[in-house]
Amino acid sequence: MSKVHPESVDFHAVGVSSDSELNPFRIVQRQVDEAAQHLKLDPGIHELLRWPLREIHVSLPVRMDDGSTRVFQGFRVQYNDARGPSKGGIRFHPEETIDDVRALAAWMTWKCALVDIPLGGGKGGIICDPRTLSSGELERLARAYIRQIGHNIGLIKDVPAPDVNTNAQIMAWMVDEFAFMHGYNEFGVITGKPIALGGSLGREDATGRGLMLTVREAAKKLNLDLKGARMVVQGFGNVGSWAAVLLQDLGCKLVGVADVSGAWANPNGIDASALQAYVKEKKVAAGFAGLGNPVGSEEILELPCEILAPAALHNQIRKDNVARIKPRILAEGANGPTTPDADPILHQNGVYVIPDFLCNAGGVTVSYFEMVQNTYNFYWDLPTVHERLEQKMVAAFNAVHDMSQKYNAHKRLAAYLVAINRVAEAMRLRGWA
Ligand code: NAD
Numbered sequence: 087m088s089k090v091h092p093e094s095v096d097f098h099a100v101g102v103s104s105d106s107e108l109n110p111f112r113i114v115q116r117q118v119d120e121a122a123q124h125l126k127l128d129p130g131i132h133e134l135l136r137w138p139l140r141e142i143h144v145s146l147p148v149r150m151d152d153g154s155t156r157v158f159q160g161f162r163v164q165y166n167d168a169r170g171p172s173k174g175g176i177r178f179h180p181e182e183t184i185d186d187v188r189a190l191a192a193w194m195t196w197k198c199a200l201v202d203i204p205l206g207g208g209k210g211g212i213i214c215d216p217r218t219l220s221s222g223e224l225e226r227l228a229r230a231y232i233r234q235i236g237h238n239i240g241l242i243k244d245v246p247a248p249d250v251n252t253n254a255q256i257m258a259w260m261v262d263e264f265a266f267m268h269g270y271n272e273f274g275v276i277t278g279k280p281i282a283l284g285g286s287l288g289r290e291d292a293t294g295r296g297l298m299l300t301v302r303e304a305a306k307k308l309n310l311d312l313k314g315a316r317m318v319v320q321g322f323g324n325v326g327s328w329a330a331v332l333l334q335d336l337g338c339k340l341v342g343v344a345d346v347s348g349a350w351a352n353p354n355g356i357d358a359s360a361l362q363a364y365v366k367e368k369k370v371a372a373g374f375a376g377l378g379n380p381v382g383s384e385e386i387l388e389l390p391c392e393i394l395a396p397a398a399l400h401n402q403i404r405k406d407n408v409a410r411i412k413p414r415i416l417a418e419g420a421n422g423p424t425t426p427d428a429d430p431i432l433h434q435n436g437v438y439v440i441p442d443f444l445c446n447a448g449g450v451t452v453s454y455f456e457m458v459q460n461t462y463n464f465y466w467d468l469p470t471v472h473e474r475l476e477q478k479m480v481a482a483f484n485a486v487h488d489m490s491q492k493y494n495a496h497k498r499l500a501a502y503l504v505a506i507n508r509v510a511e512a513m514r515l516r517g518w519a
Contacts, residue, residue, distance in 0.1 A: 110189030113426070118192075121506040124493065130519025131510045138188050140164040144234035146212065148226045158227060160212040162235045164244050165191035168512035171242055172208030173198055173450060175249025175278075176231070176256075182211040193421070194450070196505035197443040201482045203454040206509075208244050210235070216251045228256045232263040239264070241274040241461065247453050248278040258283050274460030277453035286456035288471035289449070294328025295472070296448020297419050299479040300440045301333060301393055304415045307487060308438060316391040318342035318413070320349075321398025322361065322371055325419040325446065329395050330358035342381070342389045345371045345398070349386040352378025387411050396423035403428045411437075418442040424498075433496035441498040443505070444486055451478045 115136050122132040146158040161184055164172040174194035177187075187209045195207025212231060216224060232239075239246060248257055257276045261283060265271045273284035281287065288295075305312050317338045319326045322345045330340050339355040347370035350356070356376055364374045371377060387394065387402060388410045396402050397419030403411055408428040415438045418424065422442060424432070432439050452475060459465050466474075482504075490500035513519060 109185055111185040111192075114189045114192040117502055118506065120499070121502045124495075124499075124503055125507055125510065127506075127510055128514070128519055131513050134513065134519060135166065135506065135509065138163045138165045138191060139167065141184070141188070142235055142238055143184070144231065146227060146230040146234060148223060148230055150223055151220050158212055158214050158230075160210065160231050160234070161187045162210040162238065162244070162246075163187045163191040163208060164238075165207045165209075166195045166509055166513075167206035167208075167244070168509055168516060168518065169199060169206055170204035171206060171240075172244035173203075173205040173247070173277075173453065174208040174210070175247045176210040176212070176252050176260075177249040178212050178214050178216045178227075178251040178256075180213065180215040182213045187211045193443055195509060196502060197447050197450055198454075199505040199508040200444055200486070200501055201447045201451050201478050202485075202508070203451060203478070205245075205450075205454060208246070209249075210246055224256065225259050228259045229263040232260045233267065236264050236267045239275060241272055241457065245274065245453075245457060246276050247450075254278055254280045254285065272460075274457045277456040279456070284456070284460050286452055286459055286471060287466065287468045288475070289452045289456065290324070291328040291332070292452035292471075292475060293325045293419070293446050293449035294330075295332055295475060296451065296479050297325065297329040297395060297397075297417050297440075297445050298332035298336065299448070299476055300445050300483050301329075301395075301415055301417050302336060303480055303483040303487075304417075304438050304440055308414055310392060310414055313337035314339060315393060316341040317393040317395065318386060318389050318391045320344045320386055320394075320396045320402065321420060322365055323397070326395065326397030327358070327362040327365060329397060329417070329419055331362055333393065334358040338393060341391060342386050343371060343377070344383060344386045347372035349381050349383050350377040350379060351381045351386070351389055352376065354378070393417060396420050399423065401425055403432070405431070408432060409435075414438060415440065418445045421446065429496050429498055439497045440483075441486070441501045444482055444497075444501050447482065448475055448479060451475055 118135050141163040144160045146160055147155050150156050191207050191209035198205040257279050261276050264275050279285040315338045319330045340358045342351045361374055392414045394413035395417040400422035403424040405427045408431045417440045485504045486501045489504050490497050
């Protein structure tokens, strides 16, 4: 099989206790409370939004290559499906916790509502270190997981996808196991599949493309000419590299880049397409000619630029460094790159923040397109995927922009208000409170 997705940079709270301020699920509940106050939500709806509707805890026996049996623990959380089937990835991570999975499932609920796709939010996780597992062991683990949760997922119930340390091959094994359990192929039960098994065209660059589209819209609001606009990108993997290439196509100049191998500044511009081709082959940016001068890993965020796109790690923009971070547009490709106490300061400083669950929603939007294509078993060409993605991203961007004007709220709060209001409306209409 191909190598597992090397990303281990997602928002997870390694080792935090359940009552910690940094516990991601506590953060979710505080965010819901704040939105409920602004939207004057009915107390019943508010309380229901603070908790997952459903969660499954599973034990997974796996026959290891040495003949022994190891039991892994896994979860699937269906946070809220008022607007449609749950949607969200499956993570393989040694420090996975149920509170991480709950929080990520809640964020998927808001993200799907924000881009107005008819889906709820879910997330799954297995506590394991995939680097220590052989290909055969990974396959048996993936299949064991589906045997446990396979009656609770499906195209009209809950649709998983790849996430941290999982990839298209793992999804293919899962789809196959699901087909054997049910006696028929239902490719739409999982997205992020290989193209040969019902994957969608346009998924690879979807998140970077969504980022580019939201930056383009923000630039219009700011009357910022993107021709010659300087951009800095932290993280040059799937999201960061596609964002840089597509923004370069609009005329932006890549003046700073960072990845796990270092950080560089080059006021003359770095060729994003050539760097992407280099990283595809070498896995890291180090060694590419034309990177410019090395800079510190913190300094990269402080370089003068019009567009800053953190696309690697969480908690990068914090109270202690936010005063020095002054792009015109902050495009959050990564999940959770800005801490809550830095948000109001960015707002005061006039930075146009495109919050993560808007900025990186292109991926889930094309995953939804994949489900739609699987459902009617007819596949779109690439221009159709691009056009429909653009419609969704632009509409979501405008909804957040307008909400932020209406409440004079910073953009992240505005995005929560749009999303939570939509979920609450569906719950009200269904008579849940
Ligand atoms: P990736 O693994 O393809 O790339 C991650 C990049 O971050 C790599 O270039 C890596 O070298 C770099 N990196 C790692 N440690 C670093 C460090 N200390 N300093 C600077 N760079 C560092 O991952 P990705 O799929 O591009 O995802 C990036 C972020 O976007 C994650 O937060 C992910 O959760 C989020 N995201 C991704 C998608 C998607 O569709 N891929 C969708 C939504 C959100």
